[in-house]
Amino acid sequence: MLRSLAVLLCCLPVGALAASESWLVTTDLWGNPAYQFLTLERDGKRLSGELDGDALKGERTGNAVHFVVTDSRQQTYVFDGKVSGVSLRGTADYPDSNNPKARASHAFTARLLPSRPAGAPRVHDFTPTSWSNEFTAHRAPVLTVWPGDTVRTSTLDSGGMDAKGVTRALFGNPQTGPFFIATANPGDTLAIRIRRLTLNRTFADSLDGIVGRALTPGLAAKATELGKPVRWKLDPERGVATPENPTDRLKAFTVPLRPMLGGLAVAPGFGSAPLSTGDTGRYGGNMDFNEIVEGNTVYLPVAQPGALLYLGDAHAAQGDGETSQYALETSMDVEFTVEVLHGKPPPSTPRVESPTHLMALGQGGSLDDALRSATQGMAQWLEQDYGLTLSESAQVLGSSVQYVVANLAGRSVGVAAKLDKARLQALRPPAK
16 A cells, blocks of 8 residues: 555535545655555545545545545554645554554645546647656656647757757756656556657767777777767758768768657656666666657556656667767657556566567666566567467567667666567457
């Protein structure tokens, strides 16, 4: 029950029967904020509903709210608070986590979440004014969106510069967000469809380096002078990038533009430390995978109420592995649509789906660890969506899988397992 706290309370006149509404409730567990969803309906003074799937009963008298939650182990959690406008504040009486005969009192606060607007899914235009250098559950959401909604926004580059070349945030992949996705609960899967990635300036920055993981001792001895900045000119009309000050040998060198997001993540769950925007994990992060591009869909496991989606670290182009430490780092306009998938176990690794391929992204401290994670992630995908046994998955992987080095530049590395969807067409997915 104590994953994190988000609450649904009704604030209608006495005697009214209210539909469910949502509040985001934060309970202070000895300095550790926790968040959960609760649904509640009101009939006169009586309250009923659920807190994170556990039933509750209570009452409201004026602005005073009292309810008791009973979990699957028959433990009770008693909430007493007062409503003031769109906020709720009070104390929660919990079982002591170490002594079954004792109780512990914790302060809690809550904010009312907006109801879903009537009509079709909406398009939201969001202009960020601050950015995050952590993937965290503790940053206030910048916008609430609903499944099916589309967001149009922008990112900074990895150094914190905007479309005009003005530094707006601390270097280290500052992220736009988080976006609160209504109805997304821990245990769900968030699907992010990348609809459009548009370069919004004419230059990008990179290095002439080679990451240490890609160097032999002999090559490393020759690379001691590498790591110098390289500026690139971006030409969207021609669809290419070129070095701004090329050597003679590189004067005719061009790179096709293929805008991508290096950073995409949801907040980690209760008990997990926030991730630096330079790190990766099960929930995404600084994945630097060059298949997170326009037209593809990314699937991430939800660990917090509302998922809390972050994005940033835009690249105009990037080779496999980001071997120069920086890709072609730039700012970007982004358009994406979100959906929430309920009812099946969330992915063990980030997933990317293109019109032609399934891709499971494994991440770890070594290429071996990342390869194992990618293989496990793809085997899970084949089991969940195609009903394959491990033996059947092994036959598919052994004959058809492709492995791509996604990222070598971070504290962890990434390997993607890829399968051509055309080879899976003859497999009958399990009945829904």
